Amino acid sequence: MDVYKIIGGNRLKGTVKVSGAKNSAVALIPASILANSPVTIGGIPEISDAFTLKILLEEIGGEVVFEDGKMTIDPRNMTPIPLPNGNVKKLRASYYLMGAMLGRFKKAVIGLPGGCFLGPRPIDQHIKGFEALGAKVTNEHGAIYLRAEELTGAKIYLDVASVGATINIMLAAVRAKGKTIIENAAKEPEIIDVATLLTNMGANIKGAGTSVIRIEGVEELHGTKHVIIPDRIEAATFMIYAAALGDGVTVDNIIPLHLEAVTAKLREMGVKVEEGEESIFIPKTDILQAVDVKTLVYPGFPTDVQQPLSVLMTQAIGASKITETIYTSRFKHIDELRRMNANARVEGNTAIIQGPTKLHGSKVTATDLRAGAALVLAGLLAEGETEIHDIYHIERGYSHFVEKLQSLGANIRKESITVSTVERAE
Numbered sequence: 298m299d300v301y302k303i304i305g306g307n308r309l310k311g312t313v314k315v316s317g318a319k320n321s322a323v324a325l326i327p328a329s330i331l332a333n334s335p336v337t338i339g340g341i342p343e344i345s346d347a348f349t350l351k352i353l354l355e356e357i358g359g360e361v362v363f364e365d366g367k368m369t370i371d372p373r374n375m376t377p378i379p380l381p382n383g384n385v386k387k388l389r390a391s392y393y394l395m396g397a398m399l400g401r402f403k404k405a406v407i408g409l410p411g412g413c414f415l416g417p418r419p420i421d422q423h424i425k426g427f428e429a430l431g432a433k434v435t436n437e438h439g440a441i442y443l444r445a446e447e448l449t450g451a452k453i454y455l456d457v458a459s460v461g462a463t464i465n466i467m468l469a470a471v472r473a474k475g476k477t478i479i480e481n482a483a484k485e486p487e488i489i490d491v492a493t494l495l496t497n498m499g500a501n502i503k504g505a506g507t508s509v510i511r512i513e514g515v516e517e518l519h520g521t522k523h524v525i526i527p528d529r530i531e532a533a534t535f536m537i538y539a540a541a542l543g544d545g546v547t548v549d550n551i552i553p554l555h556l557e558a559v560t561a562k563l564r565e566m567g568v569k570v571e572e573g574e575e576s577i578f579i580p581k582t583d584i585l586q587a588v589d590v591k592t593l594v595y596p597g598f599p600t601d602v603q604q605p606l607s608v609l610m611t612q613a614i615g616a617s618k619i620t621e622t623i624y625t626s627r628f629k630h631i632d633e634l635r636r637m638n639a640n641a642r643v644e645g646n647t648a649i650i651q652g653p654t655k656l657h658g659s660k661v662t663a664t665d666l667r668a669g670a671a672l673v674l675a676g677l678l679a680e681g682e683t684e685i686h687d688i689y690h691i692e693r694g695y696s697h698f699v700e701k702l703q704s705l706g707a708n709i710r711k712e713s714i715t716v717s718t719v720e721r722a723e
């Protein structure tokens with residue numbers, strides 16, 4: 298089993314370059330299924346979610362080359378082979394194969410997705426959208442069967458502004474007959490990125506990034522070249538690390554506008570955030586103040602950032618509060634942080650973190666992706682050695698994480714260890 302071993306205490310200094318956005322990449326790659334010639338996407342992060350999607354596209358007959366961060370997908374020989382099990386379970390975003398395959402083949406069989414367990418993660422709004430477009434959708438033994446004689450544009454009001462449902466409906470609707478209108482659409486930057494790729498493939502989409510998206514279906518989509526947007530969650534993670542332990546850190550290759558909620562909250566904590574055009578510099582922070590934060594849909598404070606932020610809160614003076622409104626039980630990392638001496642507790646959908654505390658190195662488990670990013674920061678801050686298990690979660694979403702941290706001066710390494718049956722059971 299692979300683990301991260303961290304010796305805490307080193308300060309961080311230098312420049313870190315943010316990779317392409319995971320949550321864009323995992324939608325852009327399946328979007329290529331809709332084209333009639335090769336699609337090339339630059340800036341794809343080297344994360345396991347991207348490698349798994351490459352294998353999934355190959356399983357349905359795609360030819361995929363992934364080299365130096367550039368992925369070229371030739372979708373011409375793809376067929377609607379059922380994917381009820383296996384790799385689809387390794388990531389959340391395999392649900393985009395439903396929309397893309399339905400859009401191209403008018404049928405698909407895709408197993409229910411995996412991804413981080415953050416409490417219930419239903420896909421009822423995706424299915425409602427597919428059905429509105431004319432698909433018959435059934436759940437048979439944990440796999441979703443989708444079929445349609447033809448797809449026809451429709452007006453779809455999302456009960457929740459879901460990122461996944463918004464993108465999935467776009468994927469299914471771009472080649473449907475007539476006009477689709479998605480109301481109460483999610484507005485995350487990744488949605489604009491996917492709409493940009495689809496538009497460059499020949500789709501007709503207006504309003505991506507607002508709460509109403511209008512799509513006029515077209516007969517065919519062609520190949521194109523696209524460069525992905527930077528990962529705002531990875532950027533926020535490094536900003537938080539810099540605030541906790543930095544002696545001057547530049548977070549490069551970012552879009553500062555995408556990070557406004559995070560920047561504002563860090564400033565409220567006493568962190569100096571100096572914005573450039575495509576980078577942010579964070580000088581050494583002397584004193585951190587406690588803050589309250591509520592997670593919200595974009596442009597509010599991202600749920601994916603609250604877990605790393607909770608570790609920064611352990612270093613702030615006073616009681617901080619995180620109210621989680623997107624995934625109300627996304628607090629599994631708090632138990633792990635308590636093993637490291639954090640003074641934190643969860644009450645309903647709120648975590649209360651009292652600081653400042655000296656964290657202690659420990660053996661902990663990354664229960665999900667951002668929990669992992671939180672524990673890495675806790676390990677970097679802690680006295681002594683921290684060993685993080687289940688790092689496969691972290692590697693779903695952070696590209697070259699260990700190397701990037703080492704280049705900033707962190708004492709972190711990846712190691713293969715043998716875990717006894719007794720330890721596994723603990």
Ligand SMILES: CC(=O)N[C@H]1[C@@H](OP(=O)(O)OP(=O)(O)OC[C@H]2O[C@@H](n3ccc(=O)[nH]c3=O)[C@H](O)[C@@H]2O)O[C@H](CO)[C@@H](O)[C@@H]1O
Pocket residue numbers: 320323389390417418419420421422423424457458459460461462483600601623624
């Ligand atoms: C691959 C990807 O892009 N993952 C991101 C995406 O996940 P994901 O697309 O799964 O998240 P959604 O935006 O769909 O979920 C938002 C909320 O809507 C609920 N919901 C969603 C769909 C549905 O059909 N029914 C329903 O009730 C969810 O349970 C959740 O409470 O957005 C989340 C919220 O920003 C992020 O944390 C994830 O990193």
Ligand SMILES: C=C(OP(=O)(O)O)C(=O)O
Pocket residue numbers: 319388389390411412413414601666667694
């Ligand atoms: C929850 C996340 O990912 P996913 O939706 O892919 O599980 C995340 O990126 O924090």
